[in-house]
Amino acid sequence: MTPLFPNAFAAHQTRRHFFGSAGLSLGTAALATLLGREGQAAEKASAGTVGKAAALPATHFPSKVKSVIYLHMVGGPSQMDLFDYKPKMQEYFDKDLPESVRMGQRLTTMTSGQARFPIAPSKYKFQQYGKGGMWISEMMPWKAKMADDLCFIRSMHTEAINHEPAITFMQTGNQVTGRPCLGAWMSYGLGSLNSDLPTFVVMVAVPSNQEQVQAISARLWQSGYLPGEHAGVSFRAKGDPILFINDPPGVSRDVRRKTLDGLKQLNELNHQQVGDPETLTRIQQYEMAFKMQSSVPELTDLSRENAKTIDMYGPDVKKPGTFANTALTACRLVERGVRFVQVYHNNWDHHGNLPGRMKDQCNDVDKPCYALIQDLKQRGLLDSTLVIWGGEFGRTIYTQGTLSKTNYGRDHHPRCFTMWMAGGGAKGGTAYGETDDFSYNIVKDPVHIRDFHATVLRLLGIDHQRFTYRYQGLDQKLTGVEEAKVIKELIA
Numbered sequence: 001m002t003p004l005f006p007n008a009f010a011a012h013q014t015r016r017h018f019f020g021s022a023g024l025s026l027g028t029a030a031l032a033t034l035l036g037r038e039g040q041a042a043e044k045a046s047a048g049t050v051g052k053a054a055a056l057p058a059t060h061f062p063s064k065v066k067s068v069i070y071l072h073m074v075g076g077p078s079q080m081d082l083f084d085y086k087p088k089m090q091e092y093f094d095k096d097l098p099e100s101v102r103m104g105q106r107l108t109t110m111t112s113g114q115a116r117f118p119i120a121p122s123k124y125k126f127q128q129y130g131k132g133g134m135w136i137s138e139m140m141p142w143k144a145k146m147a148d149d150l151c152f153i154r155s156m157h158t159e160a161i162n163h164e165p166a167i168t169f170m171q172t173g174n175q176v177t178g179r180p181c182l183g184a185w186m187s188y189g190l191g192s193l194n195s196d197l198p199t200f201v202v203m204v205a206v207p208s209n210q211e212q213v214q215a216i217s218a219r220l221w222q223s224g225y226l227p228g229e230h231a232g233v234s235f236r237a238k239g240d241p242i243l244f245i246n247d248p249p250g251v252s253r254d255v256r257r258k259t260l261d262g263l264k265q266l267n268e269l270n271h272q273q274v275g276d277p278e279t280l281t282r283i284q285q286y287e288m289a290f291k292m293q294s295s296v297p298e299l300t301d302l303s304r305e306n307a308k309t310i311d312m313y314g315p316d317v318k319k320p321g322t323f324a325n326t327a328l329t330a331c332r333l334v335e336r337g338v339r340f341v342q343v344y345h346n347n348w349d350h351h352g353n354l355p356g357r358m359k360d361q362c363n364d365v366d367k368p369c370y371a372l373i374q375d376l377k378q379r380g381l382l383d384s385t386l387v388i389w390g391g392e393f394g395r396t397i398y399t400q401g402t403l404s405k406t407n408y409g410r411d412h413h414p415r416c417f418t419m420w421m422a423g424g425g426a427k428g429g430t431a432y433g434e435t436d437d438f439s440y441n442i443v444k445d446p447v448h449i450r451d452f453h454a455t456v457l458r459l460l461g462i463d464h465q466r467f468t469y470r471y472q473g474l475d476q477k478l479t480g481v482e483e484a485k486v487i488k489e490l491i492a
Contacts, residue, residue: 063461075349155433180224194337237321386424450484
């Protein structure tokens with residue numbers, strides 16, 4: 001609580017209270033001495049960037065990458081039905097998964113009680129595409145057209161086996177909530193490239209099939225212990241893209257400007273008295289909201305896009321909230337200098353009726369992903385934009401529930417899953433890592449989430465070991481304290 005009259009409070013405090021509070025004061029003074037002038041410099045820099053683009057810091061390594069578009073498939077796509085071809089499994093239909101493969105590994109409560117673990121081979125056909133001979137399922141025909149642009153990682157793995165900790169791990173580098181996400185780290189490390197839009201934008205696409213959607217929490221795009229200005233700004237799927245972006249009835253633009261100027265003065269006075277850095281964040285947010293009243297309507301107006309571009313994304317592109325619409329919006333955002341765009345697409349949690357739902361999921365994302373890559377190319381943005389696609393874990397080769405030749409479900413599987421990257425310095429036409437014949441264990445070149453984050457940061461020109469933020473007496477990192485390595489084979 002902030003005292004209304006701090007000077008009067010200090011003048012009337014007792015000697016006992018003074019010495020009782022002195023311990024904390026001495027600790028604060030010692031910490032300020034250790035930190036030197038870094039905190040003051042950061043505060044001045046933050047205060048000096050209100051309403052304008054921040055000066056860009058130098059990166060640890062040269063890099064052309066300026067932006068990231070991260071397409072997260074919420075629920076965990078089935079790797080063996082899309083990108084991890086396992087033809088030998090056709091011989092194992094309805095046979096139990098050998099214990100020599102499972103080796104007593106942890107299962108979820110959804111299948112741990114099953115009497116059997118019958119193998120469900122993928123019902124989909126695979127074919128090799130591109131110069132690198134990438135195996136891609138018939139469910140992703142548009143991905144097949146750009147196989148040489150894609151950098152597949154078939155040996156991703158994690159410790160998390162349930163959705164919330166798994167998504168949190170993938171987004172923040174830790175299964176425990178409260179840490180900054182990748183977008184917040186990028187905003188903190190690289191700063192803003194524009195003055196009229198947020199540095200970090202989040203969109204949640206609405207799937208056409210909503211049979212089993214997962215809850216998505218705003219904790220996934222929080223700034224954690226980083227300053228609040230680095231949190232993601234959520235664009236809505238329906239109605240106004242940003243809540244309260246329009247002036248209330250009867251409030252003119254001039255009145256809104258005068259109101260914000262008055263709030264700014266009050267917040268600056270409060271900051272002088274209290275020194276809370278979140279007050280500066282509040283000033284920045286009000287100013288950004290005012291500027292977005294002009295920039296967001298222009299951004300979301302697709303009427304200026306040519307017919308060829310609109311057609312490339314597919315018929316749903318003009319429907320707000322669809323994946324096609326968010327993909328085109330993501331492209332327009334990075335074109336306007338947004339650093340990090342996070343798109344979530346739900347309903348990939350295929351515990352049952354996978355064939356019945358996979359078609360809808362792939363129809364939602366396949367052509368728009370192709371269009372996004374081609375659109376970035378034609379705008380001259382692909383080299384400077386890293387596109388990431390993937391979920392929080394993979395799926396099991398054995399079925400959950402009833403098995404037939406045409407229908408099956410799959411449980412969560414953290415031991416191996418597939419992701420891909422494109423543009424932004426990623427090595428296209430590459431398939432890195434291998435899994436066993438059951439797509440159950442990794443047999444070559446494992447890539448942990450920490451390794452993936454270290455590699456993404458390296459593509460951005462950042463050394464994950466030196467990219468830190470002082471919090472609670474520790475130099476915090478996205479990749480944490482455990483070993484993480486950059487996968488150089490993924491870098492062009």
